[in-house]
Amino acid sequence: xxxxxxxxxxxxxxxxxxxxxxxxxxxxxxxxxxxxxxxxxxxxxxxxxxxxxxxxxxxxxxxxxxxxxxxxxxxxxxxxxxxxxxxxxxxxxxxxxxxxxxxxxxxxxxxxxxxxxxxxxxxxxxxxxxxxxxxxxxxxxxxxxxxxxxxxxxxxxxxxxxxxxxxxxxxxxxxxxxxxxxxxxxxxxxxxxxxxxxxxxxxxxxxxxxxxxxxxxxxxxxxxxxxxxxxxxxxxxxxxxxxxxxxxxxxxxxxx
Amino acid sequence: xxxxxxxxxxxxxxxxxxxxxxxxxxxxxxxxxxxxxxxxxxxxxxxxxxxxxxxxxxxxxxxxxxxxxxxxxxxxxxxxxxxxxxxxxxxxxxxxxxxxxxxxxxxxxxxxxxxxxxxxxxxxxxxxxxxxxxxxxxxxxxxxxxxxxxxxxxxxxxxxxxxxxxxxxxxxxxxxxxxxxxxxxxxxxxxxxxxxxxxxxxxxxxxxxxxxxxxxxxxxxxxxxxxxxxxxxxxxxxxxxxxxxxxxxxxxxxxx
Numbered sequence: 441x442x443x444x445x446x447x448x449x450x451x452x453x454x455x456x457x458x459x460x461x462x463x464x465x466x467x468x469x470x471x472x473x474x475x476x477x478x479x480x481x482x483x484x485x486x487x488x489x490x491x492x493x494x495x496x497x498x499x500x501x502x503x504x505x506x507x508x509x510x511x512x513x514x515x516x517x518x519x520x521x522x523x524x525x526x527x528x529x530x531x532x533x534x535x536x537x538x539x540x541x542x543x544x545x546x547x548x549x550x551x552x553x554x555x556x557x558x559x560x561x562x563x564x565x566x567x568x569x570x571x572x573x574x575x576x577x578x579x580x581x582x583x584x585x586x587x588x589x590x591x592x593x594x595x596x597x598x599x600x601x602x603x604x605x606x607x608x609x610x611x612x613x614x615x616x617x618x619x620x621x622x623x624x625x626x627x628x629x630x631x632x633x634x635x636x637x638x639x640x641x642x643x644x645x646x647x648x649x650x651x652x653x654x655x656x657x658x659x660x661x662x663x664x665x666x667x668x669x670x671x672x673x674x675x676x677x678x679x680x681x682x683x684x685x686x687x688x689x690x691x692x693x694x695x696x
Numbered sequence: 697x698x699x700x701x702x703x704x705x706x707x708x709x710x711x712x713x714x715x716x717x718x719x720x721x722x723x724x725x726x727x728x729x730x731x732x733x734x735x736x737x738x739x740x741x742x743x744x745x746x747x748x749x750x751x752x753x754x755x756x757x758x759x760x761x762x763x764x765x766x767x768x769x770x771x772x773x774x775x776x777x778x779x780x781x782x783x784x785x786x787x788x789x790x791x792x793x794x795x796x797x798x799x800x801x802x803x804x805x806x807x808x809x810x811x812x813x814x815x816x817x818x819x820x821x822x823x824x825x826x827x828x829x830x831x832x833x834x835x836x837x838x839x840x841x842x843x844x845x846x847x848x849x850x851x852x853x854x855x856x857x858x859x860x861x862x863x864x865x866x867x868x869x870x871x872x873x874x875x876x877x878x879x880x881x882x883x884x885x886x887x888x889x890x891x892x893x894x895x896x897x898x899x900x901x902x903x904x905x906x907x908x909x910x911x912x913x914x915x916x917x918x919x920x921x922x923x924x925x926x927x928x929x930x931x932x933x934x935x936x937x938x939x940x941x942x943x944x945x946x947x948x949x950x951x952x
Contacts, residue, residue, distance in 0.1 A: 484743030485771070486805045494891070494903040515741070515806075519905065523889040523949045546818060548937055549742045552773075562802060562886050594950050623946040625938040630818050635750070647750040649775065659821045674952065676942035681804055682881040686932035688881040694791040696849050696930065 443533035444596050447560070449517045451481040451539065451552025454501060454509045455628075458538035461581050462570065463502050464590050464695060468534060469596070471530075474507035475521040477514060482541075484552040486559075487513045496520055514556035522563050533580035533596055534560030537570035544571075544609045544663040545627040545655070548677060554607055558679050561605040566595045568605065573667050575655070576611040583613050587621065587672045600676070607675040611667050621672040627662035629655040700726035700788035700852050703775045703816070707737040707795065707808025710765045712759060714893040718826065721844050722791060723847040729787075730763035731892040733770060733808075736793050738797075740808040742815075743769045752776055768924050770812035778819050789852055790816030793826035794844070796835060800827075800865045801883040801911070801920040804933060810863055814935050822851045824861065828866035829923050839869050843877065843928050855918035856932070867923050877928040883918035885911040890913070 446466045450459040454476040466472045476618060478495070495511035508525065510517045536556035543551040553569045559568030571590055572579055585609055600606065607626075611618055633651040640646055655664050661674035690696065702722045707717040710732040722728045734751070751767035764781065766773045774790060792812035799807040811823045816823030826844055828835055843866055856862065863882075869872055889907040896902055911920050922929035946952065 469923075480747070483744045483746030485740070485811065485814040486742065487741040487743040488739045488806050490739030491736070491804075491904060493872050493894075494905065496901070496903060506806035508884055516905070519889045520903070524891040525902070549814070549818075549935055550744050550746075555741065557804070559830075585849065587790075598949055601939065601942045601945055604942045607937075621952045623952060625943065626936050626942065628936075633775045635780040645752070645778070647752060647776070649745060649750065650771070656872060660904060666815075674946065676939040676946060677936075677937040678939035678942075679802065679805055679937075680882050680884075681863075681931075681935075681937075682934040683857070684881065686857045686860045687879050687881065690930065690932060693854055694879075696850075696877045696879060 444474050445529060446470040447521050447531040447534045448472055448474045449476045449514055449536045449556040451484060451514045453476065453477050453480045454499065456540065458540050461619060462535060462538050462588065466592065467505060467584060467590055469589065472505050473521065474502060474505060475510060475517040475525065477517060478509035478511055481513055481552040483550050484513045484555065485550050486515055486555040488515050489513060496651050514552040515559045518556050518559040531565055532583060533592060534565050534567035535570065535592060538581065538584060539571035540577065541575040542571055542573040542609055542669055543569065543607060544673060545629040546631065548607050548626060554562060554677065557605040558677060561603055562679055566600045568592065569607055571609045573609055579615040583618060584610050603678050603680065604676045607677050609663055609673045611670050615669060616670060618647055618672060619670050619675055621664040624663040624673045624675050625661055626675050627664035628657040629653060629664060701785060702726040702728050703777050703787040703790045704728055704730045705732045705770055705792045705812040707733065707740060707770045709733050709736045711754065712796065714796055718791060718794050721759060721762060721841060722848065725845065725848055728761050729777065730758060730761060731766060731773040731781065733773060734765035734767055737769055737808040738872055739806050740769045740811065741806050741838060742771055744771045744810040745769060770808040771815045771916055774812050774815040787821055789848060790821045790823035791848060793824065794837065795827035796833065797827065797831040798829040798865055799863060800923055801885040804863050806880060810933065813861040813911060814933060817859055822856045824848065825863055829863045829865055832893055836869040839874060840866050858886060858934065859934050860932045865919055865923055865929045865931050870926060872926060873878065875926050878922040880919040880922050880929045880931050881917055882931050883911060883920035884913040885909060885920060896936050911933060
């Protein structure tokens with residue numbers, strides 16, 4: 441049996457620590473190709489490059505593993521891999537990450553890591569985004585291997601429902617061992633932004649976005665609860681944004 | 697009774713024709729404040745500015761209507777409006793657009809227009825993104841007024857379910873009059889990308905993304921059908937991406 445073909449991307453950029461770990465783990469499981477941004481793309485959400493050019497250059501950063509760095513967004517990387525580099529070869533799995541920082545709850549919308557995975561799902565490919573809930577550049581990744589490999593193996597063996605990509609968040613390394621994995625829903629939470637106003641050297645105003653994460657969700661079936669309680673969270677995500685429950689409200693309450 | 701407060705943004709940039717029309721229409725309905733990108737942001741999806749500074753400058757481009765141009769994305773604009781400019785004043789309505797081009801079906805994911813509206817919904821504000829399904833810079837907007845005003849009035853009068861923003865697409869001006877409005881779901885479709893390879897003046901390769909829209913959806917209850925049949929489509933959208941139907945699949949079929 442031939443080895444599965446695994447496409448690896450991320451949003452922290454091709455030279456980040458997280459993608460190196462993911463490439464190493466996936467190389468144990470299949471034939472790997474890497475297409476990732478040439479610079480950090482955090483917060484890019486599902487952006488694509490429209491009305492501008494894209495660069496795509498081969499790199500030997502991962503030794504014998506074929507790898508390409510791209511001037512575009514994570515979603516661009518997956519599109520270029522699928523429609524330009526691989527053409528008639530279809531990846532058996534798309535993995536993105538491992539992101540330096542949490543992508544739980546509402547952060548999934550802003551996440552470049554998850555946009556690569558969701559772009560995979562749009563292309564009909566089983567896809568997973570992995571994030572470690574530790575923003576430090578010195579983050580300890582030593583506990584992630586077993587979960588990343590187990591989840592990748594399950595997706596390769598059992599597949600995913602059509603149109604679904606997994607948002608996997610791994611708790612930060614703590615003294616206590618991770619308790620296990622939980623299938624979750626996206627927690628109801630948001631960022632309360634604060635904008636810090638500063639002056640540049642010419643005296644002109646500029647802002648830094650800062651903010652506090654506010655969790656409104658009292659449930660125990662969501663990703664925030666899982667991470668807080670030292671479980672790996674697995675949220676199946678879809679790209680059909682239709683609020684199906686609101687269709688009848690609009691048809692009944694509105695004069696359309 | 698005081699006039700409703702209406703926040704206007706877009707993704708084509710503050711100097712585009714579409715936002716000028718939207719500002720004029722909203723000024724008839726309430727007190728308007730405009731916060732929009734200082735340059736086109738098409739395809740930005742739900743990007744936000746992380747790890748970089750933001751500029752926000754007042755402009756008199758709309759005469760006496762208070763307006764600000766922002767160096768960031770559509771989502772940044774809504775965040776800055778809510779948390780910096782308006783602070784304790786809560787908009788009664790957030791409108792985004794009118795986009796030059798369709799945001800039906802899968803395009804909602806890549807749409808900066810809709811990211812401003814969805815950001816509004818995250819902030820608990822009733823929000824609508826408007827798009828005209830005509831990419832031409834000379835597009836004829838003369839038929840949009842009645843629909844934009846009617847939908848804005850319905851949202852102001854009847855509200856929207858929590859966490860829901862409306863994705864409104866208006867058919868291009870045709871010989872036949874628009875037939876009406878339809879509440880729809882997001883059509884199942886995707887872009888099949890083609891990357892055109894070129895050489896720059898130094899001989900180095902670069903790419904332009906091009907693509908064909910492929911509609912797999914045979915239903916008559918989706919936004920693509922509505923536009924093709926000369927109806928305005930209204931898709932209620934949510935930011936909970938959880939594929940709730942997939943949770944039981946994972947819990948039952950997977951060994952987690």
